[in-house]
Amino acid sequence: MVQQERNPGMPLDMGIINAIRVNKAATERRCGELGTRRMVTGDYQLAWLMRAISCMDLTTLKGNDTPMRVFRLCEKAKMPVRQDMIKKLGKADLTAAAVCVYPARVKDAVRALKGTGIPVASVATGFPSGQTSLKVKLAEIRQAVVDGAEEIDVVISRDKVALAQWAELYDELRAFREACSGATLKVIMAAGELPTLTHLAKASMIAMMAGADFIKTSTGMEEVNATFPIGMTMVRQIREYYELTGHMVGFKAAGGINDAATALVWLSLIREELGVEWLNSNYFRIGASSLINDIERSLWVGLTGMCAARTYMPLA
Amino acid sequence: MVCGGRAMAERLTSHPDVAKVDFCGSTLVGQSIRKATAGTGKGITLQMSGKSPNIIFEDADLDGAIEGIMDAIFRNQGQICSAGSRLLVQESIAEKFFAKIRRRMSTIRISTSLDKSIDMSAVLAGTARIQRLVDTARAEGADVWQPDIEIPETGDFWVPTLITNVGPTSTVVQNEIFGPVVAAMTFRDAKDAVELANNQRYGLGSGVWSENISLALDVAHQIRAGMVWVNCYNMFDATGPFGGRKETGYGRQGGQEGLMNYVKPKWMPFDKHDWTERLSDFAAALEKWSTRQFGIIDENDVPFGNPALVVDKSPKLYISGKQVAASSNYVYQCRTPTGEVIGQIAESTSGDVAKAIDAAHKAAPGWAKTAPHMRGQLLFDMAENLSYRVEEFAKRIHIMTGRTMESCTAEVEKAIERLFTYASWADKWGGRVQEVPVYGLTVTVNDPIGVIGIVCPEEYPLLGFVSSFAPAVARGNAVVVVPSEAHPLSATDMFQIFDTTSVPAGVINVVTGGQAQASRVIAAHEDLTMIWHFGDAESAFFVEYLAHDNCKRTWCAHGVQRDWMDNEQGEGLEFLHESVEYKTIWMPAGI
Numbered sequence: 001m002v003q004q005e006r007n008p009g010m011p012l013d014m015g016i017i018n019a020i021r022v023n024k025a026a027t028e029r030r031c032g033e034l035g036t037r038r039m040v041t042g043d044y045q046l047a048w049l050m051r052a053i054s055c056m057d058l059t060t061l062k063g064n065d066t067p068m069r070v071f072r073l074c075e076k077a078k079m080p081v082r083q084d085m086i087k088k089l090g091k092a093d094l095t096a097a098a099v100c101v102y103p104a105r106v107k108d109a110v111r112a113l114k115g116t117g118i119p120v121a122s123v124a125t126g127f128p129s130g131q132t133s134l135k136v137k138l139a140e141i142r143q144a145v146v147d148g149a150e151e152i153d154v155v156i157s158r159d160k161v162a163l164a165q166w167a168e169l170y171d172e173l174r175a176f177r178e179a180c181s182g183a184t185l186k187v188i189m190a191a192g193e194l195p196t197l198t199h200l201a202k203a204s205m206i207a208m209m210a211g212a213d214f215i216k217t218s219t220g221m222e223e224v225n226a227t228f229p230i231g232m233t234m235v236r237q238i239r240e241y242y243e244l245t246g247h248m249v250g251f252k253a254a255g256g257i258n259d260a261a262t263a264l265v266w267l268s269l270i271r272e273e274l275g276v277e278w279l280n281s282n283y284f285r286i287g288a289s290s291l292i293n294d295i296e297r298s299l300w301v302g303l304t305g306m307c308a309a310r311t312y313m314p315l316a
Numbered sequence: 317m318v319c320g321g322r323a324m325a326e327r328l329t330s331h332p333d334v335a336k337v338d339f340c341g342s343t344l345v346g347q348s349i350r351k352a353t354a355g356t357g358k359g360i361t362l363q364m365s366g367k368s369p370n371i372i373f374e375d376a377d378l379d380g381a382i383e384g385i386m387d388a389i390f391r392n393q394g395q396i397c398s399a400g401s402r403l404l405v406q407e408s409i410a411e412k413f414f415a416k417i418r419r420r421m422s423t424i425r426i427s428t429s430l431d432k433s434i435d436m437s438a439v440l441a442g443t444a445r446i447q448r449l450v451d452t453a454r455a456e457g458a459d460v461w462q463p464d465i466e467i468p469e470t471g472d473f474w475v476p477t478l479i480t481n482v483g484p485t486s487t488v489v490q491n492e493i494f495g496p497v498v499a500a501m502t503f504r505d506a507k508d509a510v511e512l513a514n515n516q517r518y519g520l521g522s523g524v525w526s527e528n529i530s531l532a533l534d535v536a537h538q539i540r541a542g543m544v545w546v547n548c549y550n551m552f553d554a555t556g557p558f559g560g561r562k563e564t565g566y567g568r569q570g571g572q573e574g575l576m577n578y579v580k581p582k583w584m585p586f587d588k589h590d591w592t593e594r595l596s597d598f599a600a601a602l603e604k605w606s607t608r609q610f611g612i613i614d615e616n617d618v619p620f621g622n623p624a625l626v627v628d629k630s631p632k633l634y635i636s637g638k639q640v641a642a643s644s645n646y647v648y649q650c651r652t653p654t655g656e657v658i659g660q661i662a663e664s665t666s667g668d669v670a671k672a673i674d675a676a677h678k679a680a681p682g683w684a685k686t687a688p689h690m691r692g693q694l695l696f697d698m699a700e701n702l703s704y705r706v707e708e709f710a711k712r713i714h715i716m717t718g719r720t721m722e723s724c725t726a727e728v729e730k731a732i733e734r735l736f737t738y739a740s741w742a743d744k745w746g747g748r749v750q751e752v753p754v755y756g757l758t759v760t761v762n763d764p765i766g767v768i769g770i771v772c773p774e775e776y777p778l779l780g781f782v783s784s785f786a787p788a789v790a791r792g793n794a795v796v797v798v799p800s801e802a803h804p805l806s807a808t809d810m811f812q813i814f815d816t817t818s819v820p821a822g823v824i825n826v827v828t829g830g831q832a833q834a835s836r837v838i839a840a841h842e843d844l845t846m847i848w849h850f851g852d853a854e855s856a857f858f859v860e861y862l863a864h865d866n867c868k869r870t871w872c873a874h875g876v877q878r879d880w881m882d883n884e885q886g887e888g889l890e891f892l893h894e895s896v897e898y899k900t901i902w903m904p905a906g907i
Contacts, residue, residue: 068407072501
């Protein structure tokens with residue numbers, strides 16, 4: 001696959017932003033049928049599940065995270081599926097896409113993943129609420145990059161969206177992009193805290209204009225996280241941006257994706273709305289922690305026909 | 317006493333005059349014994365592999381714990397099924413503790429067993445397998461450390477080995493090595509420790525090191541293993557039962573609990589069965605047994621009752637406290653003895669059964685933690701709610717079976733009495749203090765199993781159903797119940813009783829339909845560790861055979877019908893015994 005050049009962004013175009021309109025009911029209707037029109041079974045399902053794993057950002061964002069907890073997660077990122085199963089599947093090089101941690105844990109993750117090529121993603125900018133000063137947010141990004149993070153997951157200021165301060169939002173995100181320098185910028189919409197899907201669509205477009213490499217649904221800590229209407233809204237904006245500029249921006253769904261069946265519907269959404277070119281870890285991510293175990297159990301069912309015991313799959 | 321290898325084992329265990337097999341060894345051989353004895357009616361106890369956690373908390377006597385590690389994994393060369401081969405150390409003391417372990421390992425003396433000054437001797441069956449696993453650990457990036465000590469130049473000796481920098485995904489953490497090799501991980505707190513401890517296929521031993529009694533007991537309760545050694549390891553005595561759960565196997569050796577595996581009720585005949593011809597093409601036989609002809613609804617079918625008033629009786633399934641439609645649209649007819657149709661019974665699919673098992677899993681932890689008294693109260697409540705509807709339930713049985721109203725009323729009243737009986741047992745069968753030679757307290761706790769799959773008898777449509785779920789539920793289990801195939805309406809009538817009694821969602825789940833089909837799904841499901849099967853002998857064969865895959869525990873009737881009205885046959889110690897996993901907790905004490 002030809003590696004596209006990184007999204008350089010573009011100047012803020014309020015004409016485009018003002019023209020964005022999302023009909024919630026119609027969006028929900030389309031989303032309601034998503035899981036029903038494209039059935040993936042048999043060997044194809046095994047392949048799709050492995051693709052989902054390769055797109056996973058294995059995540060731990062807890063107050064009581066310690067170096068050892070991060071180490072354990074990194075081990076799972078290196079070996080996401082149990083050895084005997086991966087042998088049967090014939091995909092020995094399968095790994096997760098990244099490991100996502102708080103800034104204080106970046107060095108631990110970098111050390112644990114040394115030599116594996118798996119990048120460390122750090123949340124930053126006052127994650128999850130973003131209620132801190134711009135100065136502090138930028139310092140946080142820079143420190144994470146210095147510590148070795150190759151990806152930065154930032155949060156937008158939801159207050160700016162609520163108050164329709166679009167230009168301010170654009171400027172802030174542009175500053176984040178600059179602070180990231182070479183690191184991949186993922187912009188978290190915290191969609192569950194935005195007033196409407198139309199607001200979400202506008203904020204998504206602004207993030208891409210400001211130079212986001214990925215736009216991400218949520219922190220995982222809102223009351224409502226990655227639902228299909230939220231995802232559909234964002235993905236449609238990604239398509240708009242691509243048609244406008246020729247640049248591909250990635251999509252990350254985070255929070256509330258707990259089982260393999262849901263993960264498969266997400267892959268199908270991406271495939272249908274954006275295309276197969278987006279269906280890889282360069283342009284699609286799922287942020288999750290316990291999902292990996294459900295996918296592992298589904299792989300087991302696919303391989304053996306047996307429903308696996310929960311405690312048999314190694315903990316993430 | 318005879319000697320021999322695998323071939324001898326197979327001959328002995330499958331001999332028709334052998335009534336009971338007690339096996340201790342590898343999981344692979346244990347599984348083949350299960351297959352060879354499936355459906356024969358032989359009693360079987362399996363004690364197989366383990367990967368037992370030895371958990372060291374920061375408030376332990378650390379030097380005491382070091383010696384515990386010696387007992388757990390180095391003495392006896394770690395070649396014991398209950399070896400504490402996964403060391404879990406609290407993060408806060410990890411560095412200090414590993415330094416202590418290394419110091420201690422450097423003082424180990426290894427020589428031949430005739431040397432009188434040794435800690436360790438030769439390993440059984442060679443060192444090749446150990447070597448392979450240790451090499452794999454290195455290849456996966458682990459740190460492998462061995463003390464610089466002498467071992468004899470010839471013979472199968474292995475230097476005690478400590479492996480760190482591993483996680484649950486590592487090969488040496490998941491697999492039994494059966495040698496003096498310990499894989500060590502750290503944990504933050506008790507919750508972490510328990511999660512790591514239980515993240516394994518096996519469930520044999522465990523060690524808990526802490527001077528805090530509240531912590532030690534809480535952790536002991538949550539570990540899913542047959543043995544918990546608190547501030548000690550690998551203590552054994554004939555008075556105390558020994559054994560494991562999950563893929564370690566089932567049954568206990570020692571104690572009164574172990575004796576239960578060697579006895580059967582006096583009234584029960586011991587029928588022998590031979591299924592060798594099924595074994596020759598198992599897959600085909602399995603298909604034949606579990607293939608179901610879906611009945612055609614014949615327009616000439618005569619519905620029971622007044623045609624002008626007939627409303628189709630089409631009970632649903634009962635999953636997670638709700639009545640849900642089966643996912644297939646197939647039904648079969650429930651008929652009176654004279655052929656009139658009294659109901660359309662849903663054919664559960666394998667998906668429905670799996671959903672029910674999932675629902676039971678969700679409910680099981682909460683139900684197990686519910687105060688035993690409250691479990692009893694629920695069953696008393698259920699009995700009371702049933703008592704308001706005796707006539708209706710009796711009439712239903714009468715129409716289904718043609719038995720006299722007197723007999724049917726007696727059945728309903730017996731069901732109420734049985735609910736009373738098990739309500740009373742809910743908080744009066746907690747376990748036993750074992751009088752072992754070690755000073756302190758050694759108790760066997762009668763833990764719930766978790767989720768039990770139950771296939772009901774055909775006889776006594778209500779009483780058989782109640783007698784099946786009540787003991788399991790009283791003892792803290794969640795159940796997935798397959799009612800009588802021919803007469804399921806008494807069971808489906810109970811849905812309303814469950815609702816009125818506010819049975820917590822998922823504690824009781826009922827899936828109607830073909831018993832063979834449902835049995836197959838339950839017996840093969842890897843996240844289920846116990847199945848009760850009150851059906852015929854051939855089905856018992858398939859159930860026990862399929863159970864070999866995850867070493868599922870089974871309790872099969874092998875076609876023996878019970879007189880459920882007779883308390884000697886219909887209730888009691890047998891049922892309680894099959895509702896629990898015995899966990900023996902050793903707590904040496906002293907000031």
